[in-house]
Amino acid sequence: MGSKMEPRLASGNQAVAWAARHLGVSLGTGYPGTPSTEILENFSLLGGRAQWSPNEKVALEVGIGVAYGGARALVTMKHVGVNVAADPLFTVAYTGVRGGLVLVSADDPGMGSSQNEQDNRRYAKAASVMMLEPADAQEAYDFLFDAFFLSETWNLPVMFRMTTRVCHSRGIVTPRNPSPASKTPHFVRDMPSYVMIPGYARPAHRRMREKMTKIAEWNEQSDLNTLYEGDRRLGIVTSGVAFLHAREAAPYARILKLGMTYPLPIHLIRRFAASVDRCLVIEENDPYLVESLRAEGVECEGKLEMYRFDELNVARVRRIIARDASPEPARPKGKPPQLCKGCPHRIAFGVMKKMDCIISGDIGCYTLSVLPPFETHDSCVCMGASVGVGLGLRHALPDDEARRVVSVIGDSTFMHSGLTGVVEMVYNPPKTGHVIVILDNGTTAMTGMQEHPGTGRTLDHAKTNQVPAEDVCRAIGVKNVHVLERAGAFEKALRDGLAKAEPTVIILRKLCSLAAPKLKKYQLATEEET
Amino acid sequence: MMDANKVTNVVIAGLGGQGVIRAANILAETAFKSGYDVKQGEIHGMSQRGGSVTSDVRFGKKVYSPMVPVGEADYVLVLEPSQEDNNRFYLADHGLLLSIGRFLNDAADVSALDHDDTPVTARNCNVALLGVLSGHLSFDDGQWEAAIRVNLPEKAHDENIRVFHYGKTLA
Numbered sequence: 001m002g003s004k005m006e007p008r009l010a011s012g013n014q015a016v017a018w019a020a021r022h023l024g025v026s027l028g029t030g031y032p033g034t035p036s037t038e039i040l041e042n043f044s045l046l047g048g049r050a051q052w053s054p055n056e057k058v059a060l061e062v063g064i065g066v067a068y069g070g071a072r073a074l075v076t077m078k079h080v081g082v083n084v085a086a087d088p089l090f091t092v093a094y095t096g097v098r099g100g101l102v103l104v105s106a107d108d109p110g111m112g113s114s115q116n117e118q119d120n121r122r123y124a125k126a127a128s129v130m131m132l133e134p135a136d137a138q139e140a141y142d143f144l145f146d147a148f149f150l151s152e153t154w155n156l157p158v159m160f161r162m163t164t165r166v167c168h169s170r171g172i173v174t175p176r177n178p179s180p181a182s183k184t185p186h187f188v189r190d191m192p193s194y195v196m197i198p199g200y201a202r203p204a205h206r207r208m209r210e211k212m213t214k215i216a217e218w219n220e221q222s223d224l225n226t227l228y229e230g231d232r233r234l235g236i237v238t239s240g241v242a243f244l245h246a247r248e249a250a251p252y253a254r255i256l257k258l259g260m261t262y263p264l265p266i267h268l269i270r271r272f273a274a275s276v277d278r279c280l281v282i283e284e285n286d287p288y289l290v291e292s293l294r295a296e297g298v299e300c301e302g303k304l305e306m307y308r309f310d311e312l313n314v315a316r317v318r319r320i321i322a323r324d325a326s327p328e329p330a331r332p333k334g335k336p337p338q339l340c341k342g343c344p345h346r347i348a349f350g351v352m353k354k355m356d357c358i359i360s361g362d363i364g365c366y367t368l369s370v371l372p373p374f375e376t377h378d379s380c381v382c383m384g385a386s387v388g389v390g391l392g393l394r395h396a397l398p399d400d401e402a403r404r405v406v407s408v409i410g411d412s413t414f415m416h417s418g419l420t421g422v423v424e425m426v427y428n429p430p431k432t433g434h435v436i437v438i439l440d441n442g443t444t445a446m447t448g449m450q451e452h453p454g455t456g457r458t459l460d461h462a463k464t465n466q467v468p469a470e471d472v473c474r475a476i477g478v479k480n481v482h483v484l485e486r487a488g489a490f491e492k493a494l495r496d497g498l499a500k501a502e503p504t505v506i507i508l509r510k511l512c513s514l515a516a517p518k519l520k521k522y523q524l525a526t527e528e529e530t
Numbered sequence: 531m532m533d534a535n536k537v538t539n540v541v542i543a544g545l546g547g548q549g550v551i552r553a554a555n556i557l558a559e560t561a562f563k564s565g566y567d568v569k570q571g572e573i574h575g576m577s578q579r580g581g582s583v584t585s586d587v588r589f590g591k592k593v594y595s596p597m598v599p600v601g602e603a604d605y606v607l608v609l610e611p612s613q614e615d616n617n618r619f620y621l622a623d624h625g626l627l628l629s630i631g632r633f634l635n636d637a638a639d640v641s642a643l644d645h646d647d648t649p650v651t652a653r654n655c656n657v658a659l660l661g662v663l664s665g666h667l668s669f670d671d672g673q674w675e676a677a678i679r680v681n682l683p684e685k686a687h688d689e690n691i692r693v694f695h696y697g698k699t700l701a
C-alpha cells in the first residue's frame with residue numbers, strides 16, 4: 001500500500017479520521033448518525049481511541065471533560081445530534097477549554113437519511129462558536145488541523161460543519177506531518193472559568209465576545225478564506241460543497257470562498273462585494289450568509305426561495321445564477337428502501353397492524369414500516385419521542401382510543417433517549433396505563449450496525465459492561481416487563497399489556513437479520529475473552 | 531475518449547447490496563492511480579435496505595463537484611435492469627448506457643446469471659460491467675487489476691480479474 005504519508009483516495013469522513021490521528025486526538029466521542037458515523041469508526045480502525053456514547057449530549061460532555069483536562073477531543077454527530085448536545089454546547093462556549101475541542105456537525109441538506117434539513121451554521125452564530133466549513137476530503141483533512149490550532153490558540157471550542165456530500169464523497173487527500181498536542185494533560189483548578197454560576201458566567205460571556213471580535217479580525221487575514229480571480233461581472237460568495245458546484249457552474253466568475261463562516265470576515269466580504277458588479281451568495285439550505293451580510297449592510301443577492309430546499313448541485317447553481325424560477329424537472333423515482341426480508345421488525349408490525357394499534361413511533365429501521373405493505377407508524381418526530389408522544393396521546397384521547405396507543409422504539413434509540421421517557425411513564429402514568437415496545441435487534445441497524453450500551457460491546461466490538469434494557473425498566477419502577485425471544489409470543493404479550501391499566505414494557509429480542517452473522521461472531525469473541 | 535481537460539463522468543446505479551459502491555471504488559482507484567484528479571460521490575444511508583443506489587465517479591485534470599450533473603454522464607452503468615429507466619436522465623446526448631441486461635439475454639432477474647454458462651454471476655457482475663466500460667476508456671489493464679485487488683478480498687481476486695477481461699471482450 002506504499003508509505004503511510006502518500007496521497008490516497010479518501011472520503012471526507014476518512015480524511016477527518018486520518019487528520020485526527022495525525023493530530024494525536026486523545027479521545028473521539030459521538031453517537032452514530034448518517035452522514036457522520038464513519039469518522040469515529042475509521043479513527044478507531046487507524047488506532048485512535050473512540051467511543052460511542054449513549055447520546056450526543058453525553059458525547060459532547062465527555063469531550064468537554066477531555067478538553068478541560070488539557071487533551072484533544074473530537075466529538076462527532078449528525079446535525080440533529082447537535083440539538084441533543086445544545087445545552088452543553090452553549091455554555092462550553094463561555095467556559096472555553098484548555099485542550100482542543102472540535103465538534104463535527106454533519107448536516108444533511110436534502111435529507112438523504114434524516115428527519116429534517118436544519119442548517120447548523122445557525123448554531124455557531126447562536127452559541128458564538130467558531131465554525132469551519134470544508135468543501136471536500138482534502139479540506140476536511142487540512143481544516144481539522146486549523147480547527148485544533150484555533151481551539152487551542154483561543155481556548156474555545158470549534159464547530160466543524162460537514163455536509164453529506166463532504167462526508168461521503170471521496171477525493172485525493174495528501175497528508176501532512178503529524179502535529180500532536182504540545183501540552184500534557186493535567187488538572188488546573190480555575191473556578192471562575194469553569195463554574196458557570198451567574199457571578200462567573202457574566203464576565204465569561206463578555207470575555208468570550210471579546211475573543212470573538214478578535215477572531216473575526218484574525219479571520220480577515222486568514223488563509224481559510226480563498227479568493228478566486230475572475231470576471232467582475234459576477235462575484236460569488238460561497239462556502240463548503242456549494243463552492244465546488246459554483247466553481248464548476250461558473251468557472252469565469254470571481255469567487256470568495258469562505259472557510260470560516262463564524263465569525264465572518266466582514267471587511268473582506270465587503271471589499272469583495274464592492275469589487276464586483278453582481279454579488280451573489282450561493283449557499284445550501286438557509287440564507288445564513290445572505291442574512292449575515294445584509295445585517296452588516298453588505299449589498300448582495302441571495303438565491304430564490306425554491307433553492308432553499310434540498311441539496312445544491314451544478315445544475316441548480318446554474319439556475320440560481322440565471323435567476324431561473326421555472327419548475328425544476330422532477331427526478332425519476334428510484335426504488336424506496338424496505339424492511340429486509342427476515343427482519344424481526346416485520347413480525348411486530350404485522351401484529352400491531354392486525355390489532356389496529358395507534359403507533360407512536362420513533363427513528364430507526366423500523367420507521368420504514370410507515371411504507372407499504374405495513375403502513376403502521378403514526379408519528380416520528382425525533383429520537384426518543386415515541387415514549388413522550390405516546391404518553392401525551394394516552395392523556396388526551398378518549399379511553400377507547402387511548403387503549404390502542406403503543407410506543408415503539410429501537411434498542412439503540414431506547415438507550416439514547418428512551419430512558420427518561422420511562423421515568424415519565426412511571427411518574428405520570430396515564431389512567432389507561434401504557435405499553436412501550438422495544439424492538440431489540442441487538443444493534444444500531446439504521447446507521448450501519450453500531451454497538452450501544454445494551455449490546456455490552458464497545459465501538460470496536462470488544463467486551464464491556466452491558467446495560468440491559470429490562471433491568472433499567474424494572475429499576476425505574478415498571479412492574480410489567482416482558483422479554484420475548486420468540487416472536488410468536490408477541491401478540492399475546494401485547495394484548496395482555498393493552499388490557500392492563502398499568503405501565504408495561506415488552507422487549508422483543510431478535511437479532512437483526514443483516515447483522516446476525518457478524519453479531520454472533522462478536523458474541524463468540526467476547527465470550528472467549530472471559 | 532480522454533481529452534486532457536475534459537472531465538469524464540460515470541454514474542453507476544443499482545440496488546443496495548449489489549456492489550455499486552465497490553465498483554465505483556475500483557473505477558475511482560484506477561483513475562487516481564492513472565494520474566487523474568478524481569471525485570466520487572455516493573448516496574449511503576438506506577442503501578442496505580434494498581433501495582436504489584447510485585455512485586458518481588468523475589475524473590480529469592481537475593474535478594470540482596463530486597456529483598455528475600444531470601445530462602452530462604458519458605457512461606451510465608446499470609447493475610439491475612429495473613434501474614435503467616430511472617437513471618437514463620443522467621446521460622449526455624453522446625452518453626452510453628451500459629446495462630447488465632446485455633449479460634442477461636432475455637432473463638429479467640440478475641440471479642439468472644448464476645445459472646448460465648458465462649463467468650458472470652450476480653455477485654461479480656459489477657466487475658464484469660467495469661470490464662465493458664474499460665473498453666471505452668484508456669486505462670492500463672494493470673491499473674484496473676491493481677484496483678480490483680485493493681478493493682476485493684484476496685480469495686475473490688482471480689475470479690474478478692477473469693470476469694473483468696470477459697467483460698472487456700464484450701465492449
Ligand SMILES: Cc1ncc(C[n+]2csc(CCOP(=O)(O)OP(=O)(O)O)c2C)c(N)n1
Binds near residue numbers: 034383444
Ligand atoms: C439525535 C439523533 N441522533 C442520531 C440519529 C440517527 N439515527 C437514526 S435512528 C438511529 C438508531 C437506530 O437504532 P435502533 O433504535 O436500535 O433501531 P434499528 O435501526 O436497529 O431498528 C440513529 C442513530 C438521529 N436521527 N437523531
